[in-house]
Amino acid sequence: MNSISANLNVMIKACEKASKVLIRDFGEIEKLQVSKKGPSDFVTNSDIKVEKIIIEELKKARPNYSIISEENGTENSMDKKNTWIIDPIDGTINFLHGIPHFAISIALKSNEEIISGLIFDPIKNEIFFAEKENGAFFNNHRIRVSKKNELNNCLFATGGKTKQEPDLPYRKSGCAALDMAYVAAGRYDGYFQRNLNLWDIAAGLILVKEAGGVLNEIDLNNNKNIKIIASSPDINSKLLEKLNNF
Template sequence: MISISANLNIMIKAAEKASKSVIRDFGEVEKLQVSKKGPFDFVTKTDKHVEKILIEELSKIKKNYSFITEETGIIKNIDKENIWIIDPIDGTTNFLHGIPHFAICIALQSKDEIVSGLIFDPIKDEMFFAEKDKGAFLNNQRLRVSKKNSIDECLFSSNHEGVKFSDLNMRYSGCAALDLAYVASGRLDGFFHNNINLWDVAAGEIMIKEAGGIVNDIHKFEVNKIDIKASSAAINSKMLENLVNF
C-alpha cells in the first residue's frame, strides 16, 4: 500500500469530484459541434466550473493556502508560502473538438518548490501523482522513466514550434501535462516547450523528477513564460545537444 500525505489525498479527492462534471460536459461537446453557436462558450463555462470545484475542495481542509490558477489568476491568502497551482482542463482545444486527450492538473508549491503533483486523465481513468522523495505513480503502480539511450529509438513531444524546430522523432498531442506524465511513465522519452504556463507543467515537473528523470530549473522564469526541457536521465544530454538553439 502506498503511503500518501494528507495534502495529496485532498488533491486526489478534489480531482475525482471535478472529473464528474468534466466527463458529463465532454459528452455534450459532440452535440455542440454541429450547432450554430458551437462549443466554445460551453467549454469556457466547464473550465471555470471545474476550477471552482477544485478551489472549493482544496480550501475545505487547507483554508489559508494561496492559489495560482489558469482562469482566476493569483489568489493570495494568509499562507503565501504554500500555493495550490491549478489547471482545470489542460488540453482545452482537444476537449473543444471532442478529442479525449486532456487532464485536470493540481500541484502544491511550498517555499518556491513543487512538493506534490497530480495529473488526472478522466476519460482514460489514469491518475498520475507524485510527492517529493516518495516516488511517482500511475493508479498506484510505480513509474520510472525510459532507459533508452539511442536517440533514434526515442519519442519526444512538444508544441507546434518545437515540432517544427527539431528533427527528433516527434509527437504533438495538444496536452502538455499528459506529455510530461508520459515522460514520467516511459511512454515518451522527452518533452520541451517554450513560453508555457506554470499550471501546465508544475505537476509534471515533480512527476518526472520522482520517476528518475531530469527537468531544467523552471522556477527562474515568469509564471507564463516558462521554457521547459524534461526527459529521462539516459537521453537528457543528447536531447539538450539537439535543442541547443531552441
C-alpha cells in the same frame, strides 16, 4: 505503494469530484460539435465550473493556502508559503473538439518548491501523482522514466509553435500536463516546449523528477513564458544537442 500525504489525498478527492462534471460536459460537446456556433463558450464555462469545484474542495480542507489558477489568477491567502497551482482543463482545444486527451492538473508549492503533483485524465481514468522523495505513481503503480539511449528508438513530445522542425521523432498531443506525465511513465522519452504557463507544468515537474527524469532549471516565481526540456537521464545530453538552439 507508500502511503500518501493528507494533502495529496485532498487533491485526489477534489479531482475526482471535478472530473464528474468534466466527463458529463465532454459528453455534451460531442453533440455541440455539429452546431454552427461550436462549443467554445461551453468550454470556457466548463473550465470555470471545474476550477470552482476544485478550489472549493481545496479550501474546505486547507482554508489558508494561497492559490494560483488559470481562470482566477493569483489569490494570496494567510499562508503564503503554501500555494495550490491549478489547471482545470489542460488540453482545452482537444476537449473543445471532442478529442479525449486532456487532464486536470493540481500541484502544491511549498517554500519555493513543488512538493506534490497530480495529473488526472478523466476520460481514460488515468491518474499520475508524485510527492517529494516519495516516488511517482500511475494508478498506484510506481513509474520510472524510460531507459532508451538511442534517439532513433525514442519518441518525444512537444507543443506550441516550433521555429524549426527538430530532427527528432516527436508528437504534438496538445496537452502539456499529459506530455509530462507520459515522460514520467516512460511512454515518451522526453518533452520540450517554450512559452508555457506555470499551471501547465507544475504537477509535471515533480512527476518527472520523482520518476528519475531530468529537467532544466525552472523559476517557480515566474508564471509565464516558461521553457522546458524534460527527459530521462540516459537520453538527456543527446536531446540537448539536438535542441541546442531551442
